[in-house]
Amino acid sequence: MTTQPSPPSPAAAAAPLAPIALADRLPLRERKKLRTRQALIDTALELFTERGFDGTTLDDLCEAVEVSKRTFFRNFSSKEDVATAPLHDMWTALLDDLESCDPGGRPVLEMLQDTLLATLDRMTTEDWARRVRLSHRLAEKTPSMGAHGLHFCDRTSRAALAILHRRLTLADPYDLRPRLALDMIVAAFNRALETWAARPGSGTRAELAAHVRDAFTAIPGTLTLTVGLRDET
Amino acid sequence: MTTQPSPPSPAAAAAPLAPIALADRLPLRERKKLRTRQALIDTALELFTERGFDGTTLDDLCEAVEVSKRTFFRNFSSKEDVATAPLHDMWTALLDDLESCDPGGRPVLEMLQDTLLATLDRMTTEDWARRVRLSHRLAEKTPSMGAHGLHFCDRTSRAALAILHRRLTLADPYDLRPRLALDMIVAAFNRALETWAARPGSGTRAELAAHVRDAFTAIPGTLTLTVGLRDET
DNA sequence: ACGATAACGCCACTGAGTGGCATAAACCTA
DNA sequence: TAGGTTTATGCCACTCAGTGGCGTTATCGT
Numbered sequence: 405m406t407t408q409p410s411p412p413s414p415a416a417a418a419a420p421l422a423p424i425a426l427a428d429r430l431p432l433r434e435r436k437k438l439r440t441r442q443a444l445i446d447t448a449l450e451l452f453t454e455r456g457f458d459g460t461t462l463d464d465l466c467e468a469v470e471v472s473k474r475t476f477f478r479n480f481s482s483k484e485d486v487a488t489a490p491l492h493d494m495w496t497a498l499l500d501d502l503e504s505c506d507p508g509g510r511p512v513l514e515m516l517q518d519t520l521l522a523t524l525d526r527m528t529t530e531d532w533a534r535r536v537r538l539s540h541r542l543a544e545k546t547p548s549m550g551a552h553g554l555h556f557c558d559r560t561s562r563a564a565l566a567i568l569h570r571r572l573t574l575a576d577p578y579d580l581r582p583r584l585a586l587d588m589i590v591a592a593f594n595r596a597l598e599t600w601a602a603r604p605g606s607g608t609r610a611e612l613a614a615h616v617r618d619a620f621t622a623i624p625g626t627l628t629l630t631v632g633l634r635d636e637t
Numbered sequence: 638m639t640t641q642p643s644p645p646s647p648a649a650a651a652a653p654l655a656p657i658a659l660a661d662r663l664p665l666r667e668r669k670k671l672r673t674r675q676a677l678i679d680t681a682l683e684l685f686t687e688r689g690f691d692g693t694t695l696d697d698l699c700e701a702v703e704v705s706k707r708t709f710f711r712n713f714s715s716k717e718d719v720a721t722a723p724l725h726d727m728w729t730a731l732l733d734d735l736e737s738c739d740p741g742g743r744p745v746l747e748m749l750q751d752t753l754l755a756t757l758d759r760m761t762t763e764d765w766a767r768r769v770r771l772s773h774r775l776a777e778k779t780p781s782m783g784a785h786g787l788h789f790c791d792r793t794s795r796a797a798l799a800i801l802h803r804r805l806t807l808a809d810p811y812d813l814r815p816r817l818a819l820d821m822i823v824a825a826f827n828r829a830l831e832t833w834a835a836r837p838g839s840g841t842r843a844e845l846a847a848h849v850r851d852a853f854t855a856i857p858g859t860l861t862l863t864v865g866l867r868d869e870t
Numbered sequence: 871a872c873g874a875t876a877a878c879g880c881c882a883c884t885g886a887g888t889g890g891c892a893t894a895a896a897c898c899t900a
Numbered sequence: 901t902a903g904g905t906t907t908a909t910g911c912c913a914c915t916c917a918g919t920g921g922c923g924t925t926a927t928c929g930t
Contacts (some may be wrong), residue, residue, distance in 0.1 A: 433896055433907070461885065472910045477887065511863045551788035555780060558787060572864045580828050580852055584821075584859040587828075591820035595813050622813040624860060626821065629814045630744045631805045666876070666927055694916065705879045710918065 441479045443469050448486045449538045457487065457546040484552035487542055490535040491553060491597075495560040498523040502567045512568070513585045517620045520589055524613050533609040540601045557594070561586040592619035674712045676702050681719045682771045690720065690779040717785035720775055723768040724786060724830075728793040731756045735800045745801070746818045750853045753822055757846050766842040773834045790827070794819040825852035 430438075447468050451460045462483055466473050480486040501523045507515045527533075543549040565583050568574060574582055596615035605611050663671075680701050684693045695716055699706050713719040734756045740748045760766075776782040798816050801807060807815055829848035838844050 431897075436896090437908075462887090463885085473887085474911075475909055478908075481887095483886070506866055507864060509863070511861050513860055513862065547788060550791065551784040554787040554791060555784035558783065571867055571869075573867050574864055578832065580825075580832075580855040581859045581862045583828055584824060584852075584855060585862065587824035588817075588821065588859065591817060591824065592813075595816055595820075599811065599813075619813055619817075622817060626814045626817040627746055627857060627860070628744050629746065629818065630742070631740060631807055633739055634804055634806050636804075664928075669927090670877075695918090696916085706918085707880075708878055711877075714918095716917065 437479075440469065440471055440475070444471065444476060444479060444486055445489045445535065449535060449542070452487055452542050452546075453538055457483075457542060457549060482552070484546075484549045487539055487546075487549055488553050488556070490532060490539050492556055493529075494523060494527055494536075495556060497526060499560060499563055499567065501526075502564055503571070505571075507572065512572070512582060513588065513623075516585055516589045520593060521613060521616060524609065524616065527609065533607055533612060536597075536612075537601050537607045540597055544601075557590045561590055588623055592616065592623060595619050670712075673702065673704055673708070677704065677709060677712060677719055678722045678768065682768060682775070685720055685775050685779075686771055690716075690775060690782060715785070717779075717782045720772055720779075720782055721786050721789070723765060723772050725789055726762075726765075727756060727760055727769075728789060730759060732793060732796055732800065734759075735797055736804070738804075740805065745805070745815060746821065746856075749818055749822045753826060754846060754849060757842065757849065760842065766840055766845060769830075769845075770834055770840045773830055777834075790823045794823055821856055825849070825856060828852050 444465070448460075448465055451465055451468065455464075462473055462476060465486075466476055476486070480489070485492070498520060501519050505515060505519045510518075539549075543553050561583070564586050568582050568586075569577065593616055596612065596619040600607070600612045600615040677698070681693075681698055684698055684701065688697075695706055695709060698719075699709055709719070713722070718725070731753060734752050738748060738752045743751075772782075776786050794816070797819050801815050801819075802810065826849055829845065829852040833840070833845045833848040
């Protein structure tokens with residue numbers, strides 16, 4: 405199955421570079437690029453987890469993947485970038501899904517929740533969840549990774565807001581509510597990610613989705629939550 | 638007014654180092670340290686605004702302030718850090734205020750809003766608002782600064798959550814609501830900051846506070862906001 | 871006035887990230 | 901299937917952020 409028609413059987417494929425697999429009726433060059441990209445991500449997550457983010461130099465990584473440092477920077481914008489790629493891919497996919505979303509009478513916040521869950525459902529790349537888990541655990545230990553992650557969440561939010569303004573009947577461009585709705589989605593997702601990565605569970609995508617749903621349902625109660633001062637004796 | 642009693646009149650103070658002023662019955666050494674710190678912040682904001690963040694090297698900055706690079710890194714953890722210091726100070730002050738807050742029957746979210754506004758009211762350092770404005774405008778142009786800013790918002794949220802758990806009657810440590818409440822506060826504040834920095838207004842602290850109040854009031858409506866699909870003909 | 875204690879300056883070093891240019895591989899067309 | 905074009909890659913030299921060590925200077929306590 406899935407035999408290439410025209411390309412004269414490159415066959416030069418090395419050993420552990422199986423992934424990507426599906427979804428490629430792509431030109432050979434593109435596939436190679438994707439393959440080294442994926443190899444860089446996987447090896448990075450592995451090395452960073454073993455020796456620590458700061459304990460691994462880019463030279464180490466590039467040597468392990470047998471790629472020049474120059475090539476690394478053609479695929480990723482920074483050392484942090486390669487290690488946060490899995491989540492980055494998801495947020496990018498969300499933007500794509502927002503292009504074809506439909507509020508259909510529901511509140512915007514609810515639509516965004518459903519869209520994110522749908523996006524999550526589409527992250528079917530082999531082992532995506534495991535990569536996200538490794539990535540998130542690294543991010544908790546490595547400030548610069550955490551910062552980088554938050555940053556592209558922010559960029560995604562802005563891009564998403566632009567899409568909403570283009571596709572929905574949002575009159576006032578200064579109305580903070582749609583922007584805050586996106587912030588809430590991002591916040592809820594990140595909290596879900598935290599608890600999911602912390603719990604000892606097997607870490608499947610389905611479990612993550614369940615945590616995300618829980619976080620979403622917690623949102624309304626957040627506004628009314630009332631507690632007292634603790635007894636300080 | 639406010640003449641120093643014991644110190645044998647240092648008088649070596651250079652020209653534009655007036656600030657700090659109040660609140661120092663501090664030992665001379667501390668005051669000097671604070672003074673160079675402030676000089677670094679102000680000069681950094683100035684140079685970064687003029688020549689751009691990437692167009693200014695730390696050597697440039699250190700030379701301008703007449704300080705060694707080693708000294709710079711004793712005061713700040715990174716190049717981004719010095720340029721985001723004003724807001725960083727505010728978030729730190731918020732943690733302080735949270736140590737003595739009291740829900741008094743109000744919802745937690747509301748208490749947090751009031752506390753943040755109170756903290757904002759206490760940022761009385763000379764020209765604080767102007768610095769924040771410069772800093773934020775730089776952060777919008779400089780990804781690494783934006784990332785750094787988001788990062789310490791995140792760290793502050795975590796620290797704040799710990800304080801809440803210690804001081805308030807929050808039974809379940811896994812309850813996401815207090816954490817989400819903090820996320821909402823941070824998000825609302827950042828949105829307020831954005832609009833405040835974008836508007837041509839004079840940029841006073843009072844104006845910022847007004848924007849923050851607006852953002853806070855927009856929160857409940859965020860959950861119910863409903864719009865339709867735009868007509869795509 | 872005099873030790874103790876910081877803060878500072880200087881220096882050498884690692885490692886992230888960039889620009890330029892030559893090379894090789896994949897693509898396309900005849 | 902040969903030949904020209906496109907595109908990714910490798911290599912090299914370079915800038916600059918950030919760190920560690922150590923000698924020096926300035927403030928503090930008594």
